Amino acid sequence: MSHPETHHAALTPAPAPGREAPAAHPIAPLIAQRWSPRSFTGAPLPPGAIERLLEAARWAASSNNLQPWHFIVARRDAEPEAFATLLGVLSPNNRDWARQAGALLLSVARTHNPTNGNPLRHGWHDTGAATALLALQAAALGLQAxxxxxxxxxxxxxAFAVPEGFDPVAAIAIGEVGPPEALPEALAARETAPRQRRPIEAFAFFGGWRG
Ligand SMILES: Cc1cc2nc3c(=O)[nH]c(=O)nc-3n(C[C@H](O)[C@H](O)[C@H](O)COP(=O)(O)O)c2cc1C
Known part of the structure; x- marks a missing residue:
């Protein structure tokens, strides 16, 4: 039995041959499938995708459940002027490849606790957490962020009239992944370079700082 609210595109893992994280210990497949491509096809986001991405962000944990994250959404088809504006504030290096994204987002963090006016020490933290969930949802939809x-x-x-009390945090390109060959040579090489991370012992200190 189908229900109108379930009429969404099927969840398909992101096609990322060779891009899966070579995890040293087993991790949830979706985490391994998320990566940061620079080759996007230029296709608009599929119908319903932006709602699902933002819904994933919505369910992030946050300090005092204050949900300090905000996102300015600029889809290439639905908000073309905002897309051009956001593209225009990117560094030239990012602009070169991000122009092919299906959407550009700007994450914005609240800087003060609205209940008492105190600085919100975890505003950027929680905005990053919401962005991470959005990126995982993108991978679940066969997209990448x-x-x-x-x-x-x-x-x-x-450009976007972001008021005092809110900080622009990050721009986010989202879309369907294109082939590395569509990029200039230097960027194409980064697209296929092995994915690397510092080992756990470099950042996890069991029992105290540097354990
Ligand atoms: C907050 C943040 C800022 C980043 N800034 C840039 C950027 O300006 N340009 C870029 O090409 N990549 C940028 N990246 C992507 C990182 O380089 C990338 O996440 C990292 O190399 C790990 O690769 P992976 O995401 O494919 O695992 C950024 C990532 C994050 C989380």
């Missing part, structure tokens, strides 16, 4: 610190935060604030 690529976060960018390389953008002009002051220009983004001004």
């Amino acid at each position: 690529h976060a960018m610190a390389g953008f002009d935060a002051a220009a983004a604030r001004s």
